[in-house]
Amino acid sequence: MTDLPEHMDPKRSFQALILTLHNYWADKGCAVLQPYDMEVGAGTFHPATTLRALGPKPWKAAYVQPSRRPSDGRYGENPNRLQHYYQYQVILKPNPSNLQELYLGSLKAIGLDPLLHDVRFVEDDWESPTLGAWGLGWECWCDGMEVSQFTYFQQVCGIECSPVAGELTYGLERLAMYVQGVDNVYDLNFNGREGEEKISYGDVFLQAEQEYSRHNFEYANTEMLHRHFIDAEKECLALLAAGAPGDNANQMLHKCVFPAYDQCIKASHVFNLLDARGVISVTERQSYILRVRTLAKACGEAFLLTDAGGANFGEKAA
């Protein structure tokens, strides 16, 4: 690391932090993927996590996922809260027994010395009602700040995980604010340069935060969103029906899970937007969550009938 130019120091540059994590996890055998090209609420929604956590096949991946939480918009006025932010996501399936050590190694790689900073694993059971998923794990604290979530998946899409996958989620902005020592997310140095060459997080995202906050809370057309939700829901189920395995021996596998799952993700995001617009009552809210979960479960079950889902796993092993 001493060989790196200053602007590539993860303590000075947001992108260098990402690159450091990429290098670290690539070195641990992860497939370094790119963000999923759809709006999602968290890195977990990426099919590389949700779907790949299912079935018997081992899997290792790491990626950045832009995450959207429409109701967290603050018009760019809150120094800590964003409606669009980055998560760094690592999934290792089955989890190796030294996953905690691997995680701590990644903190060291970005310059956090555990004899100088108080790193702690504090109980946090994770649950995603929309994905029908839960797991046990911790919030990882650095000097009292939650910098990551650490979860051993027990169930995803309502299906028991076997093997269990370990999932690490780093809140990149928070982590960067911490290592760069800035109090306002918009002050983060994005590219690690100084003076005229410097690009800050605010340069990249402040205007977008303001515009999206207006969109999420004021402008978004709720009638259209309602329609989109219904359309996505219908399409998801239709695709699952179209790709379903047939009776004959050559049609044992499901043929259309990833596209169906995209519609599930879409429905989930539309629901989050409707929620941010404040047009969903508490009872309705429950029913929306249930509807998305129904889609997620159907996709998960279909995924098990595919090659990636391990439909042929036993035969190949034998």
Next chain:
Amino acid sequence: MPDLLLELRSEEIPARMQRKAAGDLKKLVTDALVDAGLTYEGAREYWTPRRLTLDIRGLTARSADLREEIKGPSTKAPEQAIAGFLRKAGLADISEAQVATDPKKGDFYVAIVSKAGRAAEEIISDVMPGIIRSFPWPKSMRSGFASMPKGSSYGGIEGKGSESLRWVRPLQSIICTFGSEHDETKVIPFEIDGITAGNVTYGHRFHAPDAITVRRFDDYVASLEKAKVMLDADRRKDMILHDARDLAFASGLDLVEDEGLLEEVSGLVEWPHVLMGTFEKDYLEIPAEIIRLTIKTNQKCFVTRPQGAEEGLSNHFILISNIDAKDGGKEIIHGNGKVVRARLSDAKHFWTRDQGDLPDLGTLADSAKKFNLDLKKPLDQRMAKLDALNVTFHAKLGTQGERVTRIRALAKELAPIVGADPILVDRAAVLAKADLRTEAVGEFPELQGLMGRRYAGLQGENESVAIAIEDHYKPQGPSDRVPKDKVAITVALADKLDTLVGFWAIDEKPTGSKDPYALRRAALGVVRILLERNVRLPLLATTKDADLLSFFHDRLKVYLRDMGARHDIIDAVLTPETDDLLLVARRAEALTSFISSDDGLNLLAGTKRATQLLAAEEKKGTVVAEGVAEELLKLDAEKALWTAIKAASSEAAEASGKEDFQSAMAALSKLRAPVDKFFEDVLVNDEDTAIRANRLALLKAIREATGTVADFSKISG
């Protein structure tokens, strides 16, 4: 005698589970060893965030040989009986049994079954896997390579699928050593999902990452201490508490102590190090409760207050780190300070926002009209929003808005009974639940009521209304404060009665230890308010449900008993249809003081004698006259008694009517002498049936006279 050392080292165990888990481990292991025929001198459990440890001393090296005689049937018994005996005794053939003789039974079979004792090591290695696999964690999980499906393997470890170990978090290693004080200890190497018990552990995650080989408990504790792990949780707690107090004191502050937080924090660290951080004084304008909860709940830190101050906080907080940092903790203090500041900034944000307008006032007009709300006021807006959103209170009991409507109607009926201003009561009832829509309560539900009161004060509500918003949740249990203000009393009663009547109507009553809606607490709350604030409320006007009324009676009994009342006295004044609980309490009080007096005791004895005698005759079917006929009174003693009864009855009835139970008792006490004299001089069972019937009527008159105050027959002694 050998000792056993057991350590189950895992990834971080949630703090709230550690103490119980260590206790469970001790119980499960010692029970299993004793069941297998071993004994031990002592056992003690320890825990840290990363390990459960058990130290068993003076374990017997092997279980005793067992020799058991099993008596069988007579030698002449039919074949079936003999076959049954062979099965029971585990014999192959009857020739393996012996024959014994008994003078009564004759010859019969006896089987001698001997079981050789087993070595403790064998027993331990036998029982441990089962204990670990079925350990009673409140929540547990599978993990690692063993969680691969059955029939597959990964990294050389066999997949066990749903049969793989469930532990609270991944189990990392096991120590199991056994041996007597002066010998080398042996490892008992049982295996679970690829982890084999050994004699190796690890110290502090960061300070001492190297492996430590251990022999027995003593060197184990010493090595851990050297490796910056303080094994004893109570020592960690003690150290944290004392260091925190000292650190606060040195800065002229007092630690705001919090046992729950201390217990939790001691479960988050293996090597506690106490530090002090600060935040800007500006944040002290946020209510102290919000600051304390923000810092405690989110950051697990303690707050402090200026030395000697009763309330109010200082801008210093105490944090407990898990390392002895190279820089003396500067970075840690700096980092924690930043987080606390960000949290307080959030808290200040919602504290301020709760005092501002909601964005969508236009949609709240209907709700505002329904509850007579003024949408210019922030708390009114929150109530309107609560109603407009149709937030569910309970699926079968409707929305929060409907609930408030019910509470409001009930409070209106109760106001004149309590003597509260009906206009203020209505306003308080309408705003009582409004803070459920505030951001402060959304963040910290335990602040409900308190925040409502604050915001009500800020928008200029009448002081009684503001107090009622906080106090209508009270009392929350036997030792909590009971509302004093009449408006608060009224709304508190309405809220609790609405809850109880509602849950009774949908048949969701508490059963056994299950009381998810805290209905016992609500009923006790009603009892305490009625009794401690002298409210005469006929409960049957609110609920016609006899079962609910008897539930109130049960709570009342528990309450009065806790206050020291005798259960027989409560029974004597409580009838199934009693619905005025305050009256019951007053009667019980008067009766208690009465029967501890001489007059009372004697009258009680006399009344009981009269009642028993009468009951016996009534049972036999002896004729009892309808009322006392004065012309049939022959003896002076009975005439005197009758005169006394008439006088006492009317006096007692008059006093009772005025609810002056003291005077009623005093009136009755005048019966003592005539009753005593009656039993001395008069024989009830006269030969003349008319006289007998009349005398029995006289006894009945005693029972009726005392019955105006209590059922004396239920009082013991």
